[in-house]
Amino acid sequence: xxxxxxxQLAGAPLLAVTVWFASSWVPSQSGSADHxxxxxxxxxxxxxxxLVNAATLPAIARQLDQRIRATELAVPAAAELAQFxxxxxxxxxxxxxxxxxxxxxxxxxxxxxxGPVVLPADxxxxxxxxxxxxxxxxxxNFVDELTGFDRLVLVDVIDLxxxxxxxxxxxxxxxxxxxTTATLTPQPQADVGAxxxxxxxxx
Numbered sequence: 589x590x591x592x593x594x595x596q597l598a599g600a601p602l603l604a605v606t607v608w609f610a611s612s613w614v615p616s617q618s619g620s621a622d623h624x625x626x627x628x629x630x631x632x633x634x635x636x637x638x639l640v641n642a643a644t645l646p647a648i649a650r651q652l653d654q655r656i657r658a659t660e661l662a663v664p665a666a667a668e669l670a671q672f673x674x675x676x677x678x679x680x681x682x683x684x685x686x687x688x689x690x691x692x693x694x695x696x697x698x699x700x701x702x703g704p705v706v707l708p709a710d711x712x713x714x715x716x717x718x719x720x721x722x723x724x725x726x727x728x729n730f731v732d733e734l735t736g737f738d739r740l741v742l743v744d745v746i747d748l749x750x751x752x753x754x755x756x757x758x759x760x761x762x763x764x765x766x767x768t769t770a771t772l773t774p775q776p777q778a779d780v781g782a783x784x785x786x787x788x789x790x791x
Contacts, residue, residue, distance in 0.1 A: 661738040663708055663767045672739065672766055676718065679733035685722035693717050693763070695772045712772040715744075718762040724748070727760045740767050 673690055680687045693715040720727060727748065734741050745763035 658738075659708065662740040663711055663769055664739065665768065666770050667714060667768050667772065668739075669714070672716075675737060675739075676734065679730055679737075680720065683722070683729040683733055684726045685720050685730040688719040688721055688759070690716065690718045697772060707767060708769050710771075711767050711769055713765045713767050714772070716764050716766060718760075718764070720760045720762070721757055722760075723756060724758050727758055730760075731762070734762075734764065741765070 669692060676690060677687065679685075695712055695714050697712045720730060722730065731743065731746065735743060741764055743762060743764045745761070747761040749759045749761075750757075
């Protein structure tokens with residue numbers, strides 16, 4: 589057997605091994621490439637989502653700030669009775685109503701409300717009595733003004749009585765609650781007739 593034949597015989601197994609290696613290696617590399625492409629696409633999608641989220645963060649922060657501010661106005665950290673009386677007087681002026689008396693009646697600590705209103709922890713409620721006189725529609729507008737305050741106002745009692753001496757005038761007795769997160773001493777409900785010095789007038 590000459591040298592050329594020996595080389596041919598020796599080369600045949602080598603060629604077979606090369607073909608086998610190539611056939612097994614190429615699919616493996618192809619699968620790996622597909623995996624890498626899929627991973628890259630997933631990372632690209634995640635980066636895009638992160639960018640979108642980052643872009644919306646300032647708007648979300650503004651919304652949270654607005655909600656916190658609204659809650660602080662609705663349930664302030666101090667009783668602010670003087671400011672409430674001033675706002676009530678302004679509402680009476682706008683609606684053409686005369687306030688006969690306004691007095692805080694009682695304070696309840698840790699008030700829990702039934703219904704959809706959710707108050708901050710350690711909230712106290714202040715029960716306030718208001719007596720007012722005016723036309724029927726004027727008084728209704730006055731109540732709308734009160735419940736439209738930035739501060740949370742819940743009306744518990746509305747009592748309307750027509751004044752027989754002045755047919756166009758109606759007297760109204762209101763009992764409402766305002767709220768604060770200030771630490772207040774609970775008090776028993778006062779007698780409206782004994783409000784005395786606690787009663788304020790805006791006549």
